Amino acid sequence: MDSLQHTIKRPVSFAGIGLHSGKIATLAILPGEENSGIRFVRSDLPEAPPTPAFMNRIVDTRLATTIATEDEAMISTTEHLLAALFGMGIDNAVVELDGAEVPIMDGSAGPFVHVLKKVGRRQQNACKWMLRVNKEISYFEGDSFVKILPYKGFKVTCEIEFNHHLIRKQVFSSELTPQKFAQEVAGARTFGFLDQVEKLRQSGLALGGSLENAVVIDDDGIVNAEGLRFVDEFARHKALDVIGDLALLGFPLLGHIVTKKSGHTHHFSLMKQLAAQPERWDLIAYEEEGESRVLEKVVLSTKEAGDKLLSYLLPPSIALAGQPCFA
Numbered sequence: 374m375d376s377l378q379h380t381i382k383r384p385v386s387f388a389g390i391g392l393h394s395g396k397i398a399t400l401a402i403l404p405g406e407e408n409s410g411i412r413f414v415r416s417d418l419p420e421a422p423p424t425p426a427f428m429n430r431i432v433d434t435r436l437a438t439t440i441a442t443e444d445e446a447m448i449s450t451t452e453h454l455l456a457a458l459f460g461m462g463i464d465n466a467v468v469e470l471d472g473a474e475v476p477i478m479d480g481s482a483g484p485f486v487h488v489l490k491k492v493g494r495r496q497q498n499a500c501k502w503m504l505r506v507n508k509e510i511s512y513f514e515g516d517s518f519v520k521i522l523p524y525k526g527f528k529v530t531c532e533i534e535f536n537h538h539l540i541r542k543q544v545f546s547s548e549l550t551p552q553k554f555a556q557e558v559a560g561a562r563t564f565g566f567l568d569q570v571e572k573l574r575q576s577g578l579a580l581g582g583s584l585e586n587a588v589v590i591d592d593d594g595i596v597n598a599e600g601l602r603f604v605d606e607f608a609r610h611k612a613l614d615v616i617g618d619l620a621l622l623g624f625p626l627l628g629h630i631v632t633k634k635s636g637h638t639h640h641f642s643l644m645k646q647l648a649a650q651p652e653r654w655d656l657i658a659y660e661e662e663g664e665s666r667v668l669e670k671v672v673l674s675t676k677e678a679g680d681k682l683l684s685y686l687l688p689p690s691i692a693l694a695g696q697p698c699f700a
């Protein structure tokens with residue numbers, strides 16, 4: 374387990390089409406300062422302030438997770454990129470994007486992870502704060518749920534169920550280190566059913582979707598000629614999505630995420646549960662040997678954002694900048 378924060382060694386860039394907008398965008402990931410977290414900058418809107426990748430910026434979770442700055446400059450479909458950064462142990466980075474949607478690449482986090490691995494991480498001096506769950510935090514809705522259970526490491530278990538002969542029920546479960554994230558989760562692609570894709574298109578969505586960036590399923594089976602990358606690729610992609618969404622907590626998690634038939638909206642609801650129950654978790658940092666000590670409890674702010682009468686966590690940069698790792 375890292376005891377100090379990390380950023381990337383040098384800038385990297387990507388270009389590609391947005392899944393929903395169908396628009397081409399260029400994305401650059403630059404090294405970030407200590408305690409700054411992941412911040413998005415809309416480089417096509419020079420006046421727009423940076424948007425921290427943080428749950429209080431979430432504005433839409435219907436098909437993908439969208440965050441926005443105070444002046445409403447949107448950044449949509451953040452989940453696969455954030456999963457890649459979070460999964461590879463990158464704490465601080467600036468993401469410059471010259472459009473409103475993160476390129477979908479091949480529908481997975483694989484292309485991001487491949488490049489992040491190649492460029493490597495740079496260790497920084499600030500301690501790495503982790504959000505440790507001490508008591509179950511859960512959100513239920515119908516037959517869907519998302520939970521975080523206490524766990525000494527970081528583990529994800531995702532169950533999905535679809536009424537299709539190819540899927541039915543799939544469960545993926547794994548304890549994830551950056552290496553295992555890269556091998557087992559990063560490459561799992563987004564998926565959709567052909568009839569639903571057609572409906573989305575009619576309503577002006579999924580305009581950039583193709584067999585190049587999504588697994589498409591019809592009544593007979595997989596439409597993509599190359600087939601699947603994993604037999605349980607669908608459940609693995611759910612793991613990718615929940616990791617990318619929960620990255621918006623702003624801290625790496627120590628806990629076991631368990632989901633059943635969940636989507637972005639459920640993930641956001643779980644984060645709100647977590648923010649509202651500070652007695653169930655704390656923030657810790659590791660000493661060199663991996664031994665933990667409880668250091669500081671995050672201060673909750675009751676930010677009343679319009680009609681959202683919710684408590685939100687303070688962004689890590691405000692809460693922890695300059696905090697010594699060990700008193």
Ligand SMILES: [Zn+2]
Pocket residue numbers: 452453563610613614
């Ligand atoms: Zn996804």
